[in-house]
Amino acid sequence: MSGSTGPIILEGVYFDGQSSRDQPATLTVDGQTVTLSVAAGAGLGLPGTLPLVHRWPARLLGVEAPIPGVRRAVTLPGGGRFETRDDAGVSAWERASGRNRALSGVRALESRPWAALAALGVSLAALALFVIYGIPAVARQAAFATPRSVLATFDRETIDFLEEGEYFGPSKLSAARQTQLRTEFRKVAAWAGGGYPYRLLLRDGEAGGLNEMGANAFALPGGTVVMTDQLVELAKSDRELMGVLAHETGHVTGRHGLAGVYQALGLTLVTTVITGDIVSAGTFAAAVPAALLRGGYSRAAETQADEVSGAYMLKTYGTTRPLQTMLGRLEQDEEEAGDSSEDSGPSIFDLISTHPGTPERIAHLKRIEAEGKLTPKR
Amino acid sequence: MTDPAATSADTPPLGRHGQPRHPDTVQAQALPATVTEYPVAFTGTAGEYFRLWIVNVALTFVTLGLYLPWARVRNRQYFFGHTWVDGQNFEYRANPAALLRGYLIVAALFVAYAVSGQFDSTQWVAVVLALIYAAAYPLLVRQSMRFQAVNTVHRGLRFRFHGTTGGAYVAYMLANVVASVSAGLALPWAWFMQRRYQVDGLAFGSARAGFRGDVGPFYLIGLTALGLSLAGGLLIGVPLVALIFFVVRGASGNLDPSALDALGLASSVTFLAALIVGYVGVLLLYVVAWQYIRGATMAYVLNNVELGGVVRTRATFSPWRLVWITVTNAAARVLTLGLASPWAAVRQTRYILGGVTVRAIAPLDDFAAGVGGETSAFGEAATELLDIQVGF
Numbered sequence: 090m091s092g093s094t095g096p097i098i099l100e101g102v103y104f105d106g107q108s109s110r111d112q113p114a115t116l117t118v119d120g121q122t123v124t125l126s127v128a129a130g131a132g133l134g135l136p137g138t139l140p141l142v143h144r145w146p147a148r149l150l151g152v153e154a155p156i157p158g159v160r161r162a163v164t165l166p167g168g169g170r171f172e173t174r175d176d177a178g179v180s181a182w183e184r185a186s187g188r189n190r191a192l193s194g195v196r197a198l199e200s201r202p203w204a205a206l207a208a209l210g211v212s213l214a215a216l217a218l219f220v221i222y223g224i225p226a227v228a229r230q231a232a233f234a235t236p237r238s239v240l241a242t243f244d245r246e247t248i249d250f251l252e253e254g255e256y257f258g259p260s261k262l263s264a265a266r267q268t269q270l271r272t273e274f275r276k277v278a279a280w281a282g283g284g285y286p287y288r289l290l291l292r293d294g295e296a297g298g299l300n301e302m303g304a305n306a307f308a309l310p311g312g313t314v315v316m317t318d319q320l321v322e323l324a325k326s327d328r329e330l331m332g333v334l335a336h337e338t339g340h341v342t343g344r345h346g347l348a349g350v351y352q353a354l355g356l357t358l359v360t361t362v363i364t365g366d367i368v369s370a371g372t373f374a375a376a377v378p379a380a381l382l383r384g385g386y387s388r389a390a391e392t393q394a395d396e397v398s399g400a401y402m403l404k405t406y407g408t409t410r411p412l413q414t415m416l417g418r419l420e421q422d423e424e425e426a427g428d429s430s431e432d433s434g435p436s437i438f439d440l441i442s443t444h445p446g447t448p449e450r451i452a453h454l455k456r457i458e459a460e461g462k463l464t465p466k467r
Numbered sequence: 468m469t470d471p472a473a474t475s476a477d478t479p480p481l482g483r484h485g486q487p488r489h490p491d492t493v494q495a496q497a498l499p500a501t502v503t504e505y506p507v508a509f510t511g512t513a514g515e516y517f518r519l520w521i522v523n524v525a526l527t528f529v530t531l532g533l534y535l536p537w538a539r540v541r542n543r544q545y546f547f548g549h550t551w552v553d554g555q556n557f558e559y560r561a562n563p564a565a566l567l568r569g570y571l572i573v574a575a576l577f578v579a580y581a582v583s584g585q586f587d588s589t590q591w592v593a594v595v596l597a598l599i600y601a602a603a604y605p606l607l608v609r610q611s612m613r614f615q616a617v618n619t620v621h622r623g624l625r626f627r628f629h630g631t632t633g634g635a636y637v638a639y640m641l642a643n644v645v646a647s648v649s650a651g652l653a654l655p656w657a658w659f660m661q662r663r664y665q666v667d668g669l670a671f672g673s674a675r676a677g678f679r680g681d682v683g684p685f686y687l688i689g690l691t692a693l694g695l696s697l698a699g700g701l702l703i704g705v706p707l708v709a710l711i712f713f714v715v716r717g718a719s720g721n722l723d724p725s726a727l728d729a730l731g732l733a734s735s736v737t738f739l740a741a742l743i744v745g746y747v748g749v750l751l752l753y754v755v756a757w758q759y760i761r762g763a764t765m766a767y768v769l770n771n772v773e774l775g776g777v778v779r780t781r782a783t784f785s786p787w788r789l790v791w792i793t794v795t796n797a798a799a800r801v802l803t804l805g806l807a808s809p810w811a812a813v814r815q816t817r818y819i820l821g822g823v824t825v826r827a828i829a830p831l832d833d834f835a836a837g838v839g840g841e842t843s844a845f846g847e848a849a850t851e852l853l854d855i856q857v858g859f
Contacts, residue, residue: 102555104623109672110832111555111622153560156541157515159548162558168836170623172555195541198522205518208525209806215528231582239586354581 096120097182101160101173103127116163116171118182121147125171152183154192157199220359225386228351232344237311240347241286244311248290251315258296260318267291273327274314274334280401281338285312289334294319304422308337310346323418332402332412339397345390352386395450399457409454416454420447502826509820511549517809519545536566546816547619553831558620605635616669624836629675630668638664655685658760662768672834674775680767688763692756699755703748710741751794758793762786769823777829784822792818 096119103114103125117124125143143165151164161179163171173179183189198204251257260267271289278287294302294317304319314337316330324330340346399409523538540563547559576596583592609630616628642657659682666678762784769782796811825831 106623107836108832109622109624109834153558154541154544156544156548157519158510158512159545159556168623170620192537192541195522195526195537199519202518205521208521211525212521212528215525219528239589243586351582358578358581 097178097185099163099171099173099175099178099182101171101175104170104172106165106168106170114171116173118147123147123150125165125169147186152179152188154189155180155196157196220356224352224355224359225348225389228348228355228386229344231351232310232347235310235344235347240311242311243347244309244313247309248313248315255296256302257292257294257315257317259293260291261293262291262318262321266321270316270321270327270330273331276405277331277335277338277401278312280404281335281342281397283342285341287312287314287338287341290315291321292317304419306333306337308340308346310341310344312341314338314341320419323422324415325418326411328402328406328411329415331405332398332409332415335401336394336398336412339394340390342397343390343393345394349387349390391450392453395453396457399454403458403461409458413451413454416447416450502828503830505553505825505827505831507820507823507825508551509549509817510551511545511813511816513810513813516545516813520809533567536563536570539563539566546812550820552621552825555622555831559618560620561614561618605639606632608639609635612665612668621671622832622834624672624834627670627672628668629670630664634664634668655689656682658689658764659685662764666768666772671774672836674777674834676775677773678768678771679773680771684767685764688760688767691763692760695759696752696756699748699752703745703752707741707745754794754797755790758790759786762789762793765789765819775834777833778825778827778831781824781826782822783824784819789815789818 096117099116099118101114101116102111104111112127114125114127117126123145125141125145127141145166149166153162153164155161155176160172160174161176163173163179165171180193183193198208262270270291274287274289278285281287290313292315294305302317304317304323306314306316306320308314314334316334320333321330324333395412398412402409402412520542523534523541526534527538540559540561543561544559547557550557580593580596583589583596609628609632612630613628616626619626638657638660642653642660646652646654646657659680662680663678666676669676763786766782766784766786769780772780792815796807796815799807799811
């Protein structure tokens, strides 16, 4: 694109790079030759300000990228600089010689109000996409890339921590019952696969400690599944328990525990980058949205684990009903313990909770049964 | 130099040679030598800068962060380019491609640090990285100072930073260690050492800068901030304690601590509200105290800089007004989810530079070039990401 008609003449200031003296000068760009001429007497007769004319091939000169409202600078061979307010002239030279294409484009965007609005939209959309899809995807990859030895260590450390913190005590179930449960769990574990060293730990969730957890079951990344006596007592049949345990193996094979760790880390990093600070009012303000997002990630993991459990139950019992009744009973049990919201309808607390609402989960399990999903989405 | 900022001048003041002179340029005859005053002018506007900022933020997102160095450099170039002294503006010339390398290294190290800190089995990696960072911190500061200086151009000449590695270790490691073992008693001395290191190492062309300040005023600044914190703490603390006292009394009818129902107290709305007010108050107090220290230090340093024996600067902005601007800026940033950042930056810069004057007993066009080499962008990237407060 060379629509240049005649030379481009730029009026400005010349600095020789040896002193801070500014001298009015003219820079003439004529095709491939650039001429700098400093007028006589420009330096008011001071030494070192003789009239001078310099000629260079245009390719030896550098044109600094444009910034809105700032005068343009041309770097000359030998450390000199030429500064001019003639933005139109310098832009014409840039276009003719193909310099600063990318940054001239950026400057063009910066000077248009509609581009600012579009940039605002793009930024918000990119941030949302990154938080909703990017972080979970990266966290998932990181979780699957974590070596198994780390998983085993993680399990061991977590169990030690929970025992020291009096979250549970030794199980009070009879040895025969424990063996029975372990045998049944082996079937679930064999179905779940993935080469994890699955083991079922039975513990008393009401051993009188400080942080007792009551009726509960959870999985650790390395394949350790913990179930409390209270949950076993709550169940009307072992099918219900196996439904719960299959759900937990879904967390193991999906590496949800580790992914959660990485997601929290990713959110922390994003918050740090956005607020530019580890501890600031901004970080404090960002804590609430971060908590909401963590809850969202966690609910997605629960839904995925329910899919796994549903598939196992369809294959083994032909129905997902045992887990549905178990979920209902768990919620009742919690309500009696008095730490759950009264209404069972959707509420603002569903946003903050780490599990989807029980009604949704039961509906989801019913859907799985209706569709007869034998292979969970992994 | 940090991001400069300043007065409203719709058209930049022009220098000599038939161009209109800035009206505020006065010849003062107070000293034996003729002192010429050049007000610093800032011509950036919030609207123009917002457009630049948001476009660069969007490009950074779209390129998954790879454009970040270009965005940083453009933002800084905007502030430098709109800062004028005697008809000439400042320029920032950092090479974004060089910065990108450093950014990537630092980002990788930071992620390694954060991830390895998550697991007990890999904790040692995080500890080693933290130790390396602590040991290299003064080096990074020096590197960053050099990088910023050599990439700042005014009147065709580069600034330089001549501070030595040894000096950096004294100012940024020894002084900080002494400050912490002396329970903060030596903290103002550490500030003094750091500022002196920064200013004494600075040069414009071949002219060296010098710091004429003393330790005393730093102690005065520190004591003022301490007094402010204590007074504010009392103002927040006493009513809070009194309130708890009354709530407890109202709840149990007597002051027997064993009758205190912790749950009832925690769920009392008045108590919770008081707690939130107290928390926000303490946070505010902390911010105010530190911002006062920053503002007052900046003013003191600017009043005690000398360049080549012929140039001095004077700061007439008020540290308290600067605190007010910083706090309201932070509130605006939080309430607009960061969208007010450009406006806030321009507002703060405008106020600070509006109160800065360059005073010279020789013409500003008499400086000569010095010799300097290239500097690596690594220190700059490290300090950017890890947010070390260097500069004024």
